[in-house]
Amino acid sequence: MKYTVMINEGPYQHQSSDTALQFVRAALEKGHEIFRVFFYHDGVNNGTRLSVPPADDRLLQKEWSELGIKHGLDLVICIAAAQRRGLMDESEAKRQGLDADNIIEGFRISGLGQLIEGGIQSDRTIVFGD
């Protein structure tokens, strides 16, 4: 089955990123296709490369990044939500005249249309949120 996954909460603050990560791993193991993972609301914070949790804790952003690269996942951060919360890739930071970017490898920033398209193209759309 082909899935689009939406994640609406930030890492650590809320369980939804962990649960979604476990769901995506399990779905891939079972041979399902992940069409897209879309990060919205505070969920965009799953795409920062500047998180430094305590050494004995998981590093969720890195886990997403590595899973995405390994399986060629389309990890999309909503641009409108990202701009509100200070998530930038290099070209967006340049466009906004900002002095830094912070997106982790394996993610890309794009528009809300990507979420709707995911819903249209996938057999199931699953929301992980509060």
Add this chain to the structure above:
Amino acid sequence: MSSKKFMFVNRKAPYGTVYALESLEVVLISAAFDQDVSLAFIDDGVYQITNGQDTTGIGQKNFSKAYKALGDYDISKLYVEKESLAERGLTQDDLMDLVWEDEDDDWAEKSSIILVSREEMAAVMAEQEVTLSF
């Protein structure tokens, strides 16, 4: 592109968290994709479409007028749960007059608000192909 039944479920008050505002942003984008879109308002989500919202005291943008534009985007099915209204002491009179124009009926202005019971809401949700919850 094929057309699917999309439902956006609004469960939270319009202010206090950003969910309602960012949900509306998704709804407006969805209009560009020519899908069969409906909205559900349940729990505190019913406050999103109440009359007379005034945000001057909290320093935030009052975005309630944007719901009035939904009809112009061909989004004309706003399911509002009766129990959620009643639990909060609200009636349809407390809701904004949200309308759409029916081109098959000489552009007659019709209400977009469809009051449904909790049970009817469950049936409408069961018909959907994509349900996004905010």
